[in-house]
Amino acid sequence: MSRTAALIIAKQVRSKPASVLGLATGSTPLGTYKELVRMHAKEGLDFSEVRTFNLDEYFRLNPSHPQSYHTFMFENLFNRMNLKPGNIAIPDGMAENVEGFCMDYELRIRLAGGLDLQLLGIGRDGHIGFNEPGSSLGSRTRLKTLAEETVRDNARFFGGKKEVPRLAITMGVGTIMEARKLVMLASGVGKADAVKRSIEGPITAQVTASALQLHPSVTVVVDEEAASTLRHRRYYAYVEKMAEEYEAEVGI
Ligand code: F6R
Numbered sequence: 001m002s003r004t005a006a007l008i009i010a011k012q013v014r015s016k017p018a019s020v021l022g023l024a025t026g027s028t029p030l031g032t033y034k035e036l037v038r039m040h041a042k043e044g045l046d047f048s049e050v051r052t053f054n055l056d057e058y059f060r061l062n063p064s065h066p067q068s069y070h071t072f073m074f075e076n077l078f079n080r081m082n083l084k085p086g087n088i089a090i091p092d093g094m095a096e097n098v099e100g101f102c103m104d105y106e107l108r109i110r111l112a113g114g115l116d117l118q119l120l121g122i123g124r125d126g127h128i129g130f131n132e133p134g135s136s137l138g139s140r141t142r143l144k145t146l147a148e149e150t151v152r153d154n155a156r157f158f159g160g161k162k163e164v165p166r167l168a169i170t171m172g173v174g175t176i177m178e179a180r181k182l183v184m185l186a187s188g189v190g191k192a193d194a195v196k197r198s199i200e201g202p203i204t205a206q207v208t209a210s211a212l213q214l215h216p217s218v219t220v221v222v223d224e225e226a227a228s229t230l231r232h233r234r235y236y237a238y239v240e241k242m243a244e245e246y247e248a249e250v251g252i
Pocket of ligand 1: 023024026027028029120122124128129
């Protein structure tokens with residue numbers, strides 16, 4: 001899963017060195033970031049012109065906190081790649097004027113030319129970013145209250161539920177949907193139900209990842225476990241095989 005996702009990102013950056021990437025945190029993209037770092041070190045993958053915008057950050061958690069998404073991104077990717085510090089953007093959970101910050105974040109994405117590729121994980125409740133059930137499918141970057149299930153899931157990183165921030169600044173579903181390409185990752189049996197509901201269920205604000213069904217260019221990269229309950233999984237595997245054959249034939 002990680003290798004496939006890293007190859008998609010590398011292809012994007014190689015075809016457009018000044019790509020604008022939307023990035024995710026959490027346990028799911030860790031392997032992908034590791035693979036990108038390896039490709040940078042061993043294969044010369046160059047991020048010097050890349051611009052990045054992260055999906056989300058906990059509210060009122062200092063960027064230097066070990067569990068902040070700032071820390072996560074610098075430890076797992078930015079410190080190991082050749083990005084220019086000025087080309088990195090992560091929501092500021094410490095912003096005084098939150099609404100102003102969120103509007104400005106949207107504007108900065110637009111001024112950068114929009115997101116070429118947005119990487120996503122998925123929560124067990126079907127969230128993308130921190131767009132919890134009930135988030136408008138047209139939502140923009142804003143302050144969001146985390147769902148109980150998300151607080152519980154993230155307690156493992158904080159050494160207890162009590163320590164987990166209850167609010168986060170997140171890109172909205174509408175913001176994410178404007179990216180030119182979406183790549184959503186999921187691994188493990190714990191994500192199988194969310195994956196099934198987002199891909200094969202109805203489009204609903206109760207499962208914000210289901211909005212992806214309306215996007216013209218989405219790739220969902222899953223391992224066997226996360227795909228295990230998909231009704232049409234054999235067909236999806238067949239489609240992938242056909243696409244590979246077609247690519248080999250026409251040389252794209
Ligand atoms: C992280 C994010 C979240 C996570 C999701 C899954 O930036 O926006 O949507 O992708 O909560 O988290 P993990 O990968 O830890 O299971």
